[in-house]
Every structure is written in C-alpha cells, then in structure tokens.
Amino acid sequence: MPDYTDYASSVWVGIGCTVTGGKSLCFDDVTLVGSPAPPPCVPTEGTAGTTFTMERSGFGNDGGTVSFVDTKASLKVSSWNDSTITCLVSKAPLPGAYGVSVQPKGGQARVYPAAFTVQPPAIDTVDPATGAVGATVTVTGSFFTTKKGKIYLVGNGPKGIIAKSGKVITWTMDPATGVSSATFAVPKGLSTGSPCDVKIVLKGMPEAVATDAFTIMP
Amino acid sequence: MQDKEQTVIDTGTSLTCRVGIAIVVAVMGVHSAFAQPVVQMGSEVTLFTEDFEGATPPALPANWAGSLYQTATSASNPVAVTPHGGSNMLVIAGNVTQYVWNTTAYDCTNYKDLKIRFWMHQDTTEGSDVAWGDASPR
Numbered sequence: 001m002p003d004y005t006d007y008a009s010s011v012w013v014g015i016g017c018t019v020t021g022g023k024s025l026c027f028d029d030v031t032l033v034g035s036p037a038p039p040p041c042v043p044t045e046g047t048a049g050t051t052f053t054m055e056r057s058g059f060g061n062d063g064g065t066v067s068f069v070d071t072k073a074s075l076k077v078s079s080w081n082d083s084t085i086t087c088l089v090s091k092a093p094l095p096g097a098y099g100v101s102v103q104p105k106g107g108q109a110r111v112y113p114a115a116f117t118v119q120p121p122a123i124d125t126v127d128p129a130t131g132a133v134g135a136t137v138t139v140t141g142s143f144f145t146t147k148k149g150k151i152y153l154v155g156n157g158p159k160g161i162i163a164k165s166g167k168v169i170t171w172t173m174d175p176a177t178g179v180s181s182a183t184f185a186v187p188k189g190l191s192t193g194s195p196c197d198v199k200i201v202l203k204g205m206p207e208a209v210a211t212d213a214f215t216i217m218p
Numbered sequence: 219m220q221d222k223e224q225t226v227i228d229t230g231t232s233l234t235c236r237v238g239i240a241i242v243v244a245v246m247g248v249h250s251a252f253a254q255p256v257v258q259m260g261s262e263v264t265l266f267t268e269d270f271e272g273a274t275p276p277a278l279p280a281n282w283a284g285s286l287y288q289t290a291t292s293a294s295n296p297v298a299v300t301p302h303g304g305s306n307m308l309v310i311a312g313n314v315t316q317y318v319w320n321t322t323a324y325d326c327t328n329y330k331d332l333k334i335r336f337w338m339h340q341d342t343t344e345g346s347d348v349a350w351g352d353a354s355p356r
Contacts, residue, residue: 011326013266013334014284014319017310017349024293024311025349026339028302030320032266032353034329057330 040112041100043176045119047205048092049146051078051175052116054085054102062105069099069111073118088175092145095120095206119143119178121208126198130215135186136169137198137214144173144180145202151184153214155196163199164189192216262333266324270306278308284318286310293339302337317352 013032019025041052054066063080066087073093078086085102097114123141131137139151148171152163166184173180182200190196195212273279276288290309293299301307310316326332334351341347 011324011332011353012319012321013268013324014317014352014354015308015334015336015349016315016317016352018315018347019310020313020346021341022295022311022313023341023347024295024299024309024339025347026290026293026299026301026307026309027349028270028304028307028337030266030268030308030334030336030351031264032324032332032334033262033264034326034332035261036263037328037330039328 040115043178044115045117046089046092046175046178047119047121047143047145047173048089049173049175050089050092050178052087052089054087054100054112055083057083059083059085059102060104060107064102064104064107066103067101068093068116069101069113071098075100089116089118092118092204094118094204120206121145121149121180121200121202123198123200123208123210123213126210126213129213130217131186132217133186133188136183137166137186138181138183139198139200139210140179140181141200141208142180143178144171144182144200144208145205146171146173146175147202149182149200149202151182152199152201153187153190153196153216154199154209155216156191156194157189158191162189186214186216190216192218262331263329265326265329265332266320266322268320269304270301270308271304273306275306278318279320281322282318282320284316286312286314286316287318296341296343299339302339319354 015027017025038055040054043052046052059082061082066075066077066085071093074091076088076090078088095118097117099111099113100115101109101111103109121141121143123139125140127138148168150165151168152165154163164187166187169183169185171182195215198210198213200208270279270289273289275290278287278289287308287310289306291305293309295311332353334353336351338349
C-alpha cells in the first residue's frame with residue numbers, strides 16, 4: 001500500500017538561507033499562495049469504461065502506472081506527459097470513493113485520497129412503458145459500464161414472480177459523463193397486463209432496478 | 219548596498235520529485251518601493267501568511283521552529299534595518315546555512331503553482347548570501 005505521507009496534500013512552509021561574514025539577514029511577510037487546481041481526477045466519478053484525466057505538474061515524461069488504492073481493480077494509462085495523464089477504468093471496484101495512486105517511472109509515488117468515486121448503475125427512464133413480446137425497449141440512465149450487461153423483466157409468471165432476460169440489442173455509455181443507454185427485446189414468459197420491474201445486472205456491481213416500469217401488452 | 223529584486227525557481231529534488239510543486243521565491247527589495255509581488259497574482263489564493271507580529275522578540279511565533287533564527291524589532295549589521303511592516307521581523311546572523319519552518323501543515327490538495335514569497339533584507343556586499351523559500355510535504 002502506498003505511503004500516505006508521500007502525497008502533497010499538505011506542506012510545511014519555511015525559509016532557508018546561507019548567511020556569511022557574521023552579518024544579518026532579515027525576513028518579513030512570508031506568504032504561501034497557490035492557484036485553484038481542478039480535482040485530481042476529471043471526471044471525479046465513473047465506472048468501468050470511464051476515461052478520466054489528471055492534471056498536475058511533475059508527472060515526468062517517462063510514463064508510469066496509475067492504480068486505485070486498496071483494490072485490485074485496474075486502470076489503464078491511455079496517455080502520459082509531465083502535466084497530464086489520461087486513464088481508462090478497465091475494471092471497476094465496488095461503488096465507493098477510492099484513492100488514486102500515481103507512480104511515475106523512476107519517481108516518487110503520489111496518492112490522491114478519495115479522488116475518484118465509482119458509481120453504481122442507475123436507471124432513469126424506460127421507454128416505451130408498455131409493449132408486446134419482442135418489442136424493443138430503451139433504458140436510459142447512468143454508469144451502465146461499457147461492457148454489455150443483462151437486462152431482466154421481473155414480474156408475474158405462471159408460478160409466481162420470475163425474472164426473464166431480454167435480448168440486449170444495443171449498449172452504450174459515454175466514457176466521460178457516464179450517460180448510458182441500452183435497448184432490449186421484451187422476453188416471453190411473463191404475464192401480460194401487470195407491471196414488471198426492469199433490472200440491469202452487471203458483473204461485480206449492484207443491480208439497477210426500475211420498479212413497475214414496464215407492462216407487457218397482449 | 220543596492221536595491222535588489224529577483225525571482226528564483228527552486229527545483230530542489232526534495233520537493234519537485236516528491237510532490238511536483240514548483241516553488242517560486244520572490245525576494246523583495248530593501249525599500250518599500252520594491253515590496254511589490256514580482257509574480258502576477260492572477261487567480262492566486264493566499265494559503266498562509268506570517269508577519270511575525272504575534273511573536274515576542276526574540277522568540278519565534280507559535281509553530282515556528284529553527285535554531286539561530288529570532289524575531290526582532292530591528293537589526294544593525296551592517297546597517298540599521300527595520301521590519302517591512304509592523305514591529306517585528308525574522309532575523310538570522312552568523313556564518314551558517316540554516317532553515318526555519320512553520321510546522322503547521324497547510325492543505326494544498328486543490329491548488330497548483332504554489333509559490334512562497336517573502337520580504338528580505340540582505341547585505342549585497344556578501345555575494346554568497348542567499349535565501350530561498352521551501353515547502354516540505356507533510
């Protein structure tokens with residue numbers, strides 16, 4: 001685990017001097033100033049498939065590695081120079097805030113605490129809200145990841161509540177914003193006329209559920 | 219003695235390699251006319267300032283540490299010097315290289331282009347006398 005004392009989240013301020021000949025050096029009005037910087041990671045949140053950028057100084061030009069702290073989830077460096085690193089979240093850990101560690105090749109590691117938040121998938125809309133078996137339905141939301149997951153309708157079946165997966169037709173997520181969309185075909189096997197939950201299932205992520213969001217019509 | 223104004227970029231490995239912060243030290247002149255920042259302010263935010271007025275000479279202010287440094291209301295070697303502002307200033311005398319630190323940790327997580335500025339009075343007949351601002355990760 002990286003040493004948390006190695007990041008520049010705080011500094012001591014001081015003066016050094018070399019004085020010679022027994023004379024005096026005098027100082028006054030010591031001031032530390034800085035310019036507001038963007039967050040260590042932009043965007044600050046995302047999921048698998050999200051691309052984020054880190055803008056600071058002194059990364060060096062020899063490349064290196066970037067990783068989440070305290071998790072085996074991986075980050076892939078897309079580009080690297082002294083002031084900017086671009087990373088792809090190739091595999092996301094469970095939702096939550098994570099520190100990001102930057103290890104320049106041959107340099108000192110830096111850790112930016114809680115710099116990136118992994119978000120769970122969420123469903124905003126299901127459109128249309130009704131349709132027959134085989135109809136195409138669009139689900140929009142956020143943080144679906146860029147890897148196709150499964151979409152289920154959960155409702156009344158012949159022997160009680162059951163879940164049926166619909167064939168996923170399209171699956172997209174904006175790598176910068178997390179805005180997501182997927183389409184699926186209404187599956188067979190569920191009762192008509194009663195509302196179903198729409199559920200998105202991704203590996204290693206909590207499920208996203210839109211309750212009573214779709215009704216299968218005869 | 220002559221008026222002096224200079225900007226120094228410290229790329230010391232203790233800071234640049236560890237935390238990637240460039241420290242710019244602005245050394246102001248011996249007269250008030252030179253007490254102007256030599257770096258454009260832009261959108262700068264002041265994170266810390268010390269005028270030494272809270273100290274009782276010769277003691278250092280609270281949270282400052284550094285042997286041989288003292289606060290004083292005046293100095294006289296080789297000429298009379300008064301503080302840049304207020305009643306107190308920081309003075310070191312001798313034949314030595316020495317540091318003085320404020321040991322409060324200042325959060326700079328969301329800042330870049332950190333700079334340390336200070337007013338300094340120097341006897342320019344001593345060509346090897348130098349001073350620099352420094353910051354240490356904590």
